[in-house]
Amino acid sequence: MDGAESPSGSAARRLATPGEFALTRARARLGFAVIVFGIVYLIIAGRVADLTLFNEAPESSSVAAAGETVATTHRADIVDRNGTILATSLPLFSLCADGRKILDPDDAERKLLSVLPDLDTERLDDLLRGSKHCAPIKRHVTPRQYYAVNKLGIAGLEFSPDEGRTYPAGAVTAHVLGYTDIDNNGIAGIEKSLNGKLQRNADPIALTLDLRLQTILHRELSAAFETFHALGAAGLIMDIASGEILSLVSLPDFDPQRAGSADDDAKFNRATLGVYEMGSTFKIFNTAMALDSGLIKASERFDTTHPLETSHKTIRDFHASTHHLNVAEIFIESSNIGSALMADRLGAARQKAFLGQLGLMEKSSIELPEVGAPLLPPASGWGETTTMTVSFGHGIAVNAVQLAGAVATILNDGAPVRPSLLKHDPEAQERAPERLVTPRTAEIMRALMRLVVTQGTAKSAEVTGYMVAGKTGTANKQSGGHYVKDARLSSFIGVFPANAPRYLVFAMLDDPKGNAKTRGFATAGWTAAPVVSRVIGQIGPLLGLPPVEPDALAAAEHRLLRALGNDVLDSLQINTGTDDYASVESNSAQ
Amino acid sequence: MPPLARSDQSVLGRWWWTVDRWTLLAIVALIVFGFLLILAATPAVAVRHGLDNFYFVERHFIMLVPAVLIMFTLSLMSPRQVRWLALALMVVFVLLLVSTLFVGIEIKGARRWLHVPGLSIQPSEFVKPLFAVTAAWLFARQCERRGFPALSVNVALYGLILVCLLGQPDIGMTFLTSAIWFGQFFLAGLPVILVGATLLFGLGGAFAAYYAFPHFQSRLDRFLSHSGDTYQTDRALEAFTNGGLFGTGPGEGTVKMTIPDAHSDFVFAVAGEELGLIWCLVIIALFAFIVLRGFMRARQENNLFVLLAVSGLLIEFGLQAAINLASTLHLMPAKGMTLPFISYGGSSLWSLSLGMGMLLALTRKRYGLSDV
Numbered sequence: 020m021d022g023a024e025s026p027s028g029s030a031a032r033r034l035a036t037p038g039e040f041a042l043t044r045a046r047a048r049l050g051f052a053v054i055v056f057g058i059v060y061l062i063i064a065g066r067v068a069d070l071t072l073f074n075e076a077p078e079s080s081s082v083a084a085a086g087e088t089v090a091t092t093h094r095a096d097i098v099d100r101n102g103t104i105l106a107t108s109l110p111l112f113s114l115c116a117d118g119r120k121i122l123d124p125d126d127a128e129r130k131l132l133s134v135l136p137d138l139d140t141e142r143l144d145d146l147l148r149g150s151k152h153c154a155p156i157k158r159h160v161t162p163r164q165y166y167a168v169n170k171l172g173i174a175g176l177e178f179s180p181d182e183g184r185t186y187p188a189g190a191v192t193a194h195v196l197g198y199t200d201i202d203n204n205g206i207a208g209i210e211k212s213l214n215g216k217l218q219r220n221a222d223p224i225a226l227t228l229d230l231r232l233q234t235i236l237h238r239e240l241s242a243a244f245e246t247f248h249a250l251g252a253a254g255l256i257m258d259i260a261s262g263e264i265l266s267l268v269s270l271p272d273f274d275p276q277r278a279g280s281a282d283d284d285a286k287f288n289r290a291t292l293g294v295y296e297m298g299s300t301f302k303i304f305n306t307a308m309a310l311d312s313g314l315i316k317a318s319e320r321f322d323t324t325h326p327l328e329t330s331h332k333t334i335r336d337f338h339a340s341t342h343h344l345n346v347a348e349i350f351i352e353s354s355n356i357g358s359a360l361m362a363d364r365l366g367a368a369r370q371k372a373f374l375g376q377l378g379l380m381e382k383s384s385i386e387l388p389e390v391g392a393p394l395l396p397p398a399s400g401w402g403e404t405t406t407m408t409v410s411f412g413h414g415i416a417v418n419a420v421q422l423a424g425a426v427a428t429i430l431n432d433g434a435p436v437r438p439s440l441l442k443h444d445p446e447a448q449e450r451a452p453e454r455l456v457t458p459r460t461a462e463i464m465r466a467l468m469r470l471v472v473t474q475g476t477a478k479s480a481e482v483t484g485y486m487v488a489g490k491t492g493t494a495n496k497q498s499g500g501h502y503v504k505d506a507r508l509s510s511f512i513g514v515f516p517a518n519a520p521r522y523l524v525f526a527m528l529d530d531p532k533g534n535a536k537t538r539g540f541a542t543a544g545w546t547a548a549p550v551v552s553r554v555i556g557q558i559g560p561l562l563g564l565p566p567v568e569p570d571a572l573a574a575a576e577h578r579l580l581r582a583l584g585n586d587v588l589d590s591l592q593i594n595t596g597t598d599d600y601a602s603v604e605s606n607s608a609q
Numbered sequence: 610m611p612p613l614a615r616s617d618q619s620v621l622g623r624w625w626w627t628v629d630r631w632t633l634l635a636i637v638a639l640i641v642f643g644f645l646l647i648l649a650a651t652p653a654v655a656v657r658h659g660l661d662n663f664y665f666v667e668r669h670f671i672m673l674v675p676a677v678l679i680m681f682t683l684s685l686m687s688p689r690q691v692r693w694l695a696l697a698l699m700v701v702f703v704l705l706l707v708s709t710l711f712v713g714i715e716i717k718g719a720r721r722w723l724h725v726p727g728l729s730i731q732p733s734e735f736v737k738p739l740f741a742v743t744a745a746w747l748f749a750r751q752c753e754r755r756g757f758p759a760l761s762v763n764v765a766l767y768g769l770i771l772v773c774l775l776g777q778p779d780i781g782m783t784f785l786t787s788a789i790w791f792g793q794f795f796l797a798g799l800p801v802i803l804v805g806a807t808l809l810f811g812l813g814g815a816f817a818a819y820y821a822f823p824h825f826q827s828r829l830d831r832f833l834s835h836s837g838d839t840y841q842t843d844r845a846l847e848a849f850t851n852g853g854l855f856g857t858g859p860g861e862g863t864v865k866m867t868i869p870d871a872h873s874d875f876v877f878a879v880a881g882e883e884l885g886l887i888w889c890l891v892i893i894a895l896f897a898f899i900v901l902r903g904f905m906r907a908r909q910e911n912n913l914f915v916l917l918a919v920s921g922l923l924i925e926f927g928l929q930a931a932i933n934l935a936s937t938l939h940l941m942p943a944k945g946m947t948l949p950f951i952s953y954g955g956s957s958l959w960s961l962s963l964g965m966g967m968l969l970a971l972t973r974k975r976y977g978l979s980d981v
Contacts, residue, residue, distance in 0.1 A: 038913055041752035045796045045916055046908045052792070052920065053904045059931050060897040064890055066938045070849035071886040 092182050094203050095216070096223035097196060099230045100265070100442070104223075106186050106196050106210065108203070112160040113181035114168060115153040116146050120175030124148050127173045131156075134167040158201050159183040184210075186275045188230060191237045194269040194288045195228060195387070195440065198278040207278070207286070209440065211388045226440050227263035232256050235557045236266040240526060243550045244270045247531030247541065253289035253419050254526040254550070256558065259427045259514065261443075262436040264385075264420070265522075267291075289529065292389040294416040298494030299353045299476075299543075300426070300512050301412030303464065306350045307429045308373045309361045311460040317467075318586040320345045321360040329404040334359050337493075337542075347587045350467045351475040353491065355411045362410030367401050370409060376455050377425035378435070385420050386440045393417045412494060419510075423525050426490075426512055430465060430520045432458040462582040469517040469579060474591065480513055480548040482556045484566020486576055488517035489551065491543035496530065506530050511547035515555050515564070518579040522562060526550040624685055627973040632902060635895045636680075636950065636965055640673065642880070642892055643951035649860050650871040650879040651953060657869075665872055665953055672955045676962040683966025684973070688915050691970050695742035702739055703766075705732035706773045713777070721777050731956040733774060733782045738964030740770060741789050741921030748797035749914035780818050780825050781944050785928060787811070792924045793917050832942035842939050844868045845878035849938070856885025872953040874945055877937045892951070893934065900927035906972055915971050922968045926961070 092108035099105055121127050124147040131147075132138060135157060146154040158181055160168070165178060184199045186192060197208015205214035213224060236254050244252040249270075256266040269289040273281030287293065309315040320343040327334040336354050349357030362370055374380055382392040394416035396405040408414040420438045427436035433454035456464075468488035472480045476491045489512055496506040510527035514520040526547045533541040540546075559566065567575075577595035580588060588595060613625045651665035686694065705723060709732060713720030722729045744763055751759035767790050774783040791799075791807050799807070818825050831839055848864040851857065862882035865871050871879050881889055903923040910916040926949055933948040935941045947957040 038749075038753035041749075041798055042911070042913050042916065044798050045913060045920075046910075048796050049904050049908050049916070049920060052796070052924070053901055056900050056904070056927050056931075057897070059927075059935075060893055060900075062940070063931065063934045063938065064893050066935075066940055067849065067881065067889045067893065068886055070846060070938065071853050071881060071889070074846070074850045 094182065094184065094199075094218060095220035097209060097213075097217070098223045098225050099228045099233075100225060100263075101229060101231075102223075102225070103230045104187055105192050105226065105228065105230065106184060109183050109185050110162075111158075111181040111183040112162075112165045112178040113158050114156045114160050114165075115177055115179070116149075116156050117152055117175045117177060118147055118149040118154060121147055122174060127176070130171045130173060131168070131176075134171060135160075135164060153177065153179075188233070189276070190272045190274055191234055191268075192228070192230070193272045193275045193278075194290065195226070195233075195267050196275060197388075198275045207389065208288075208387060212386050225442060227258075227265060227442055228267070228440065229265045229561075231561055232266040232558050233268070236524075236554055237268045239550050239553045239557075240268050240270060243526070243528060243531070243546060247528055247534070247546050249528040249531040249546075251284075251287075251289045251293075251529035252527060253293065253529075254524070254554075255290055255419060255423055256554070257423050257427060257436075257438060257523045257525075259431055259436060259520050259523050262424060262427065262438045263442065264438055264440050267420075267440070269293075288387070288389045289527070290419045291383065291385055291387050292391045292418070294391040294394055294418045295508050295527070295529075296413050296416050296494045296497070297422055297510060298412040298492035298508065299355075300422060300490050300492035300510060301410065301415070302350055302353060302358050303426055303429060303468070303490050303512075304374060304377060304379075305358050305362055305370075305410040306346060306467065307456050307460055307464050308370065309346065309365060310463055311456040312365055312369065314365065315346060315361060317346045317463060317583055318590065321349065321357045323349065323354050323356045323360075325356075327356045327359055327407070329407060331404045332408075334407060345587065345590055347467055347470070347583060347591065350490075351470045351591075353411075353471075353476050358410040359407035362406050363403060367403070367406040370406050371401060373455075374409070374415075374425075376435075377428055378421055378437075379415070379417050379425050383418055383421040383424070383438065385438050390420075391418050393421070412492060419525055419527055423512065423523055426514075427520075427523050429456055430461055430468075430514055430523075432456075432461045459582075462579075465514075465517055465520065466580050466582045468514065469576065470591065470593075472513075472517075476542075476544045477511060477513075477548040479544055480511060480552045482515075482552050482559070484569075484572070485515050485555055485559055485564070486517040486567075486572055486579075487513050487515045487552070487555055488520070489513035489548070491548060493542040493544075507541060509541060509543040509546045511543050511551050513548070513551040513555065515559070516567075516575075518575050521564065522555075522558070524551045524554050524558075526554070620685060624973070627975070628684060628969055629902075629906065629972045632899055632972065633684075633969065635899050639892070639895055639950040640677070642888075642895075643876075643948075644669065644673070645859060646876050646879050646883075646951060647872060647953055649862065649883055650865055650876055653866045654869070654872045668955075669953050672958055676958045679959060680962040680966035680969065683963065684969035686967075686970045688912070688918075688971050688975070691918075691967050692742060692746055692914070695739050695967065696746070698735070699739040699743045702732045702735045703770065703773075705730075706736050706770065709733075710773060710776050719777050719779060721779055721782075728955070733777070733779060733786075734956045734960035735963060736770060737782070737786060737789070737925055738922055738960060738967060740766070740786065741793070741925055741964070742918045742967060744790055744793055745917035745921050746914050748793055748917050749912075752797055752913055778822060780822060781932075781946055785925065785932075785946075787814075788928055789921050789924050793921045796917055796920055797913075828942045828944075832939075841869055841875060842936075842943055845875050845881075845937050846939055848878040849881035852882040852885045852889075854886045856881075856883050856888065859883050873947060874933065874943075874952065875937055876948055876952045877934055880951075896927065896930040896934075896949070899923075900930075903968065903972065919968060919971050922964050922971075925964060926968075 092110055094108045096104055097106040127147050128143055138157065146156055168176060182203055184203055186196055195208055197205060197210040199210050200206050205211040205217065209226065216224060236256055240252050240254045252270040254268045255264055257264050267290050271285045273285040310317060323336065323340045323344045334355050336356050340354065344352065344354055344357050379393060380395060383390050396414050405414055424436050424438040433456035435452050435455060465488055468490055469486065471477050471490050472487050477489050480487050480489050492510040494508045496508055508527065508529055509531055513524045515522060528546050531541045531546045533539040537545040580593060580595050613622045615626055647669045648666055652662045655662055655664045709720050709723055714722045714724050716722060721731050721733060723732060747759045747763040750757055770786060771783060774786065795804055819829060844864055844867050851864050862879060865879045865882055868875050868878055880892060900923050903919060907916045907919045929946055930949050932944055933946045936943045947954050949961050
């Protein structure tokens, strides 16, 4: 390049010098530079306008990422039958220290203790001075603590996402739900038995529990537990037709948030893990078996006037009777002697088979890990004496849930009832199950259990506006192979409405002590039955069963009692009236 | 500034009435914007580096004072003085540039910095404006006086600088210096056929760089496929979106906290978030105003050396701004280049003051050709 092209125009010739020609050309070419830069800046301005005005927020990744780590929990919620949360996971934090980054460990320790006072000082000493990349200081740090620690501004303290389990109902649902370990693995209760499902499921898992009923039963049982200074207590509410457990309580209980520090007794589930000799409630099975066998009628009398001597022991009644009692009277007055004689007539084989069919000889299938297997008499030793004692609930120990299931089975016209904490697809139970007792037997049992409340040992179970039926059980507790006279297990199993039972309420007190109000008595009629009475009065309306007018109630009751037949009714001096006009159909009494 | 009478014949008086006051005003406006954005952008960066909140703000201010002084002092000079000063400094800084290859400090795989006790300098930053003036003089000589081997000297000088920059390596600076030099060559009469050849040469150079320099390759790949680590660009775009039309207000930005280079190469994203579209357009308009007004005034110029020198300095200034803005806006691959007068960064700021000081000096009204 020699710097100048040959000037050709006349004007250029006049200007002559190459410098001036170059100047003209440079000016012309500058116009080009102006255009190029103009376009570049226009593009840039257009791009800014496009970005600021028309750009869809590109899923603000930093915000979204932050949101995710905070909000995501992995373990599914547990809810009750109405969707109320019983157990949920909270996004928490885990705090750790990088000792190499901490400038002043003393200062850091002092500040940290001011915010998290429950930290172990000596351990903290080591952690803050250690050389670990991330020495764990505390798990399950709450957002409030997280904020407080961050506010201290100590370099070298770091958080990572953590997850913690919380139970809004606290101790009320503790025994059913169980609890998890620090890493959110279920180690007791439903949390353990459904651990895999809870870890996989995105949706909450619904139990059959109803938190409203759970709260009521827990409150009433707790009151009795304290009033009678019992060692323990257990109770449950069950839907008789489906076996769904609406409430399950065991006392004493514990705070599931601090399960680690609760003692073993508090964590012992008396409703499922504990097996007890239930006592007289077993007479429900004995009587139903006798009536259903067709060999013994309700009006048949047995000699109950003197204690029964067997090869091993003497069987007595709480109140010795002065005349021969019929089957109905034996049940209502809870005669051990009469029950034993009935069982003896029918034999051990029939008894074993019947109890087996009711599910009392094997471990309950309730969906909890804490289930106690029944304590049965040795198969070889199930002789005459055993048959007699089992008839009134001694010599065999079962848990409360299977007892309730067996009673429900009988009252459910013999269709087996399997107690459950999880809702089951009603379609699944397609084929009609074999009935264990006839509807006729079930009807008589309902009438007899109603009479226990109106005339027998459980008058305190009456609830105004409801027809409650039931059976008390007061068993002397064993200690070192002997029955202790003053230590007993008092229980009451109640159902309502008696004429067409819908719900079963069970209450049991372990070694209650009588007081002035109960005139020193600690038997089931004085202790457990009132609990069930109070519970039914409160849960009836919640379950869509409002109190019924006395007239309608009386009419329905008369219809129920007529199932017993005139012989029995006469012996009990019950007049149910002869005219049906009095018993106007009342749906609400059903 | 106190009012100066037109008849005032003092140095200051003559300066005031002959200097391009509009360009001066635009530069001052940029410096003010820069200070405001440094105030907003740097505390987060400083904290991240474990420094005091206002570390960068203080440093920026400390460096602004000499920068303004350099610019003002240079703008008092005549074109002839500018030329001799540029030639003299040129020699010094080219020597320093050569020495980076041997005693430079290696930062992120490149030797661009010299450590003089007290401060670190990047000689290539200073070579840029000085070379623009020197090359302009050589091009003008070549056009005006035959016989002097101006072109050979010019090509040799360019070649030397090119070798040094590629040796560091510094692709961005190579590109910018080449663009200035070829731009000036174009204005000085490079035949159209050779202009095409130059563009091919540039394209070829880009291809060669793509295969020769892995980091250049990775940046281009990331731009084209928008995959891999595009964190900084993504955050920058998010900042603009967050800003919208009116911005979040000064100091109210949140996305800026997550941009690692918010104080330097990505300072415009902070402007986008906090000041919004309107003020961003004002900033772009200021750059465009300085460049385009400068070109328009250069067209009125009667002296070829001044025309070429002014154009070269404007190409440097305008191209650097455009590259920075375009990378921040993801219009081109991310390139480490500061936004003139706005980004934090000492060497860059002083080099720009040097360039713009010379520009102001060269664009002053002169009466007659004898001044040059």
